[in-house]
Structures are given as C-alpha cells and as structure tokens.
Amino acid sequence: MLKIYHNPRCRKSREGLAYLQEKGLDFEEVRYLDEIPSQEKLAQVLGYLGMKPMELVRTNEAVWKEKYKGKNLSDSEIIKAMVENPKLIERPIVVNGDKAVVARPAERIKDIL
Structure with a gap:
C-alpha cells in the first residue's frame, strides 16, 4: 500500500495528497508532524528515496538556521535533528x-507506481 508523509498546512503536500485521491489510489496518510517517524524509519525511507539525509532537510526553516547551519553533522545526527524537529x-x-519519492511536483508519484 502507498503511504504519504503529509503536512496539511503545506500546499505542495496537499497537492501530493490530491494527486493520490484523484487517481483513486489506496493509500495511508501519515501526518508526520503528529506521528513523528523514528530515526530507524526515517533512515529506511531515506534508503527508499536513495538520498543522503542532508538532501531531505528543509534548510530554509528557522530551526535549521538557528540550531544546525554551519555545523559538521554526521548522517545520523542529521536524521536525529529531523526527528526532533520534523518541520525539517x-x-x-x-x-x-x-x-x-519526494513528490515535488506531485506528478513524480507516477515514477513509483
């Protein structure tokens, strides 16, 4: 079954959800700000994405700039930062x-169907 890690306050995230709904696909919605993934789960998803942790970080978020920017962090430290601050x-x-896939734009979802 498909799973979407979703933030309903984000326009791009809502577009991804709408894409799944419009295609009539069966999926599970995970509001990751409420149901924060574990470090192990996030590391697993990164493996599925084929991405390094830093590639998944929203570096323009204030919390990143205030707490992490300019620091030499390991992959596990970056994952921990995302779990502690899921807005990242x-x-x-x-x-x-x-x-x-990171579904930006939403049409990228077709790449994994």
Missing part, C-alpha cells in the same frame, strides 16, 4: 513498497 523533513514523501 521535506514533503510530501510518498512510499510504495521499497521505492519512494
């Missing part, structure tokens, strides 16, 4: 089995 996670992420 780029969205939406759509997972299908062992494949995933």
